[in-house]
Amino acid sequence: MALGKLFRTTVFKISLAYLAISAIGAGLVLGTVGWNMKHVIEEQVAQTIDTNIAGLSEQYAQGGIRRLVNIIQRRTRRPSAGLYLVTTPAGEPIAGNIASLPPDILEHTGFIETDYQPPGDTGGKHRALVRVFALDGGFHLLVGHDLEEGERLRHILGDALLTSLVWLVVIGTLGGLWVARRVLNRVDAINANAQAIVAGDLSGRLHLAGTGDELDRLVQNFNAMLERISILLAGLKEVSDDIAHDLKTPLTRLRGGVEQALRTAKSPEEYRGALEKALEESDRLIQIFDALLSIARAEAGAGREGMTEFDAGFVARDVGELYEPVAEERGVSLVISSGTGLTLHGSRELVGQAIANLVDNALKYGSPDAAKEARGPSLSPSPGAATVELSARRSGGAIEVIVADHGPGIAENDRQRVLNRFVRLENARSRPGSGLGLSLAAAVARLHNGSLQLEDNEPGLRVVIRLPAAPVRREPEVPLALPSPEKVA
Amino acid sequence: MSFMRILIVEDDSEAANYMVKAFRESGHVADHVGDGLEGYARACAETYDVLIVDRMLPKIDGLSVIGSLRAQNIQTPVLILSALGQVDDRVKGLRAGGDDYLAKPYAFSELLARVEVLARRNRPGLGEDTVYRVNGLELDRLAHKLTRDGKDIPLQPREFRLLEYLMKHAGHVVTRTMLLENVWDYHFDPQTNVIDVHISRLRAKIDKGFDPPLLQTIRGAGYMIRDGAR
Numbered sequence: 001m002a003l004g005k006l007f008r009t010t011v012f013k014i015s016l017a018y019l020a021i022s023a024i025g026a027g028l029v030l031g032t033v034g035w036n037m038k039h040v041i042e043e044q045v046a047q048t049i050d051t052n053i054a055g056l057s058e059q060y061a062q063g064g065i066r067r068l069v070n071i072i073q074r075r076t077r078r079p080s081a082g083l084y085l086v087t088t089p090a091g092e093p094i095a096g097n098i099a100s101l102p103p104d105i106l107e108h109t110g111f112i113e114t115d116y117q118p119p120g121d122t123g124g125k126h127r128a129l130v131r132v133f134a135l136d137g138g139f140h141l142l143v144g145h146d147l148e149e150g151e152r153l154r155h156i157l158g159d160a161l162l163t164s165l166v167w168l169v170v171i172g173t174l175g176g177l178w179v180a181r182r183v184l185n186r187v188d189a190i191n192a193n194a195q196a197i198v199a200g201d202l203s204g205r206l207h208l209a210g211t212g213d214e215l216d217r218l219v220q221n222f223n224a225m226l227e228r229i230s231i232l233l234a235g236l237k238e239v240s241d242d243i244a245h246d247l248k249t250p251l252t253r254l255r256g257g258v259e260q261a262l263r264t265a266k267s268p269e270e271y272r273g274a275l276e277k278a279l280e281e282s283d284r285l286i287q288i289f290d291a292l293l294s295i296a297r298a299e300a301g302a303g304r305e306g307m308t309e310f311d312a313g314f315v316a317r318d319v320g321e322l323y324e325p326v327a328e329e330r331g332v333s334l335v336i337s338s339g340t341g342l343t344l345h346g347s348r349e350l351v352g353q354a355i356a357n358l359v360d361n362a363l364k365y366g367s368p369d370a371a372k373e374a375r376g377p378s379l380s381p382s383p384g385a386a387t388v389e390l391s392a393r394r395s396g397g398a399i400e401v402i403v404a405d406h407g408p409g410i411a412e413n414d415r416q417r418v419l420n421r422f423v424r425l426e427n428a429r430s431r432p433g434s435g436l437g438l439s440l441a442a443a444v445a446r447l448h449n450g451s452l453q454l455e456d457n458e459p460g461l462r463v464v465i466r467l468p469a470a471p472v473r474r475e476p477e478v479p480l481a482l483p484s485p486e487k488v489a
Numbered sequence: 490m491s492f493m494r495i496l497i498v499e500d501d502s503e504a505a506n507y508m509v510k511a512f513r514e515s516g517h518v519a520d521h522v523g524d525g526l527e528g529y530a531r532a533c534a535e536t537y538d539v540l541i542v543d544r545m546l547p548k549i550d551g552l553s554v555i556g557s558l559r560a561q562n563i564q565t566p567v568l569i570l571s572a573l574g575q576v577d578d579r580v581k582g583l584r585a586g587g588d589d590y591l592a593k594p595y596a597f598s599e600l601l602a603r604v605e606v607l608a609r610r611n612r613p614g615l616g617e618d619t620v621y622r623v624n625g626l627e628l629d630r631l632a633h634k635l636t637r638d639g640k641d642i643p644l645q646p647r648e649f650r651l652l653e654y655l656m657k658h659a660g661h662v663v664t665r666t667m668l669l670e671n672v673w674d675y676h677f678d679p680q681t682n683v684i685d686v687h688i689s690r691l692r693a694k695i696d697k698g699f700d701p702p703l704l705q706t707i708r709g710a711g712y713m714i715r716d717g718a719r
Contacts, residue, residue, distance in 0.1 A: 286594055293574075293575065302575070318673065323681075325686040349576045352677070353677040357680075360679065
């Protein structure tokens with residue numbers, strides 16, 4: 001496998017970033033430890049020096065310079081002793097174990113860090129912390145402590161830091177490569193799989209590793225996407241089949257009518273009649289076309305940009321009122337009821353059309369006459385059943401618009417089918433209609449992220465459009481007042 | 490009825506010829522140009538009562554033509570003709586400065602009725618009266634009252650708006666879709682003859698028991714309120 005490809009993977013880059021972060025972390029920890037150690041050691045050294053100076057100056061006060069020199073000579077003979085130096089007021093050394101010092105150290109009293117050279121050691125200079133104390137009589141007493149040990153400790157720590165960093169980088173890089181390779185292998189497998197599906201059979205699906213990790217979830221989503229594409233493609237095919245059938249039928253009629261008129265018509269009246277029929281037929285075709293386009297648009301999600309907030313209750317009442325005279329003419333009583341504050345975000349026009357289609361259907365097929373026709377003449381029509389109810393209400397986070405009739409209803413196994421384009425059930429075939437009304441209503445519901453359901457109204461059909469309500473705004477509720485002349489009536 | 494000067498901007502010359510002929514038969518004068526650029530030039534140079542503009546045109550598209558005209562402060566009413574007839578297309582067209590929108594294919598009677606309404610829009614005084622009167626039928630828009638020959642006729646709010654629209658355009662044909670659009674504010678096709686039923690209800694209220702009948706059905710076109718006696 002090409003290493004360059006491995007280096008370019010996201011996983012490897014992430015490992016590198018982690019590596020850098022842990023290196024900085026390790027450096028910080030070791031650095032802090034080292035600095036603290038140095039601090040503690042120096043503090044201890046200073047304390048020791050202070051105690052020594054206190055003791056020695058006391059000895060000097062009691063026994064003079066001679067006693068001091070004696071003590072110092074005795075102490076400096078012991079191994080790993082401190083550093084001592086006694087000088088005359090002129091700076092000549094009298095006793096001690098320091099061979100040379102930088103000049104004018106003795107001028108500063110107090111603590112100072114300096115280089116010095118021990119006697120007999122011609123090697124490098126050592127580092128020491130010293131304190132110079134001025135004794136009565138002009139003598140200088142210097143007490144100090146070699147810092148080489150601390151320095152050595154710091155070196156050890158520094159080395160440790162470096163070594164661990166090297167190991168960190170080595171192990172981190174290798175680990176990163178290993179992890180990247182593992183992930184890359186799976187991604188490559190998914191890619192190969194996906195390419196095979198794209199190039200060949202869209203019904204294929206990506207394989208799950210079964211680990212339930214994020215890659216598996218990605219694969220699941222890819223599969224869901226493929227599923228959706230297949231459904232859309234199937235839909236497209238279905239639409240073209242539908243169009244072929246249901247548009248060609250009226251086109252054939254249209255053509256046949258014109259052809260026959262040309263062949264057999266003799267009087268202007270006959271021609272006129274044929275032309276009028278042709279016009280009627282083409283108007284029907286236009287209607288079907290418009291309905292198909294509306295469905296296709298709604299299913300493709302067009303018209304989302306034109307969506308506004310509106311009250312579904314108002315629209316339901318509006319549409320109800322539009323159809324009320326038609327209902328009356330047919331001897332059906334249309335009962336309209338709606339709650340308040342049923343705010344939706346969507347297309348008022350499309351939702352209105354969907355409701356209109358449902359009411360239209362209910363009035364056409366939902367009357368007891370239709371029930372009688374469907375069940376045969378033996379059943380007497382139940383009196384008072386000629387009612388269609390149109391209602392809008394809130395149900396949890398959704399708004400439901402319900403159109404219910406007391407007609408023959410739709411058998412359970414037909415309910416899904418009837419939502420498809422151009423599907424017309426047996427008892428509807430004799431009546432005008434294109435079989436697109438319910439499909440459009442369902443497409444509108446889906447466009448609004450809602451659903452359309454057909455239910456049994458016992459007896460009759462109950463169509464429920466369920467649409468998500470618009471998020472409630474914190475505004476004082478406006479009392480029921482329409483900007484229409486309703487209040488004057 | 491006074492005649493109108495109409496400019497048709499349409500690249501399909503056969504469709505445009507039908508229109509020109511049909512407008513002439515209806516007693517109007519119609520000119521035709523085939524592309525957006527020429528349409529814009531003609532609309533700038535001459536005075537028309539209404540422009541009929543196709544949306545998809547060679548050189549400059551229809552909506553841009555309208556936009557440019559409006560930018561030049563030429564306020565001639567424009568009817569947009571388009572094969573794109575869905576809700577959002579209509580909204581876009583009207584936003585671009587169109588005054589009305591008609592989807593292809595259309596019935597000529599529909600086009601004529603709409604163009605007549607548009608042409609009258611720019612004539613002063615129209616629709617501003619507070620009382621509409623047609624032969625003894627009197628509609629008071631402010632008081633929301635309707636009387637015929639002095640007798641009160643109670644109307645439902647929607648019936649009132651329906652009659653108001655018809656009387657505003659008294660003497661002119663109003664189509665079913667125009668009524669649905671202007672009285673109900675819907676643009677879809679309500680399969681069943683809902684408008685006809687509303688009209689016959691209204692007719693029963695304002696014409697029954699009175700003479701002459703004022704609310705007339707114009708076959709193949711729509712409806713008209715007209716002083717039918719003379």
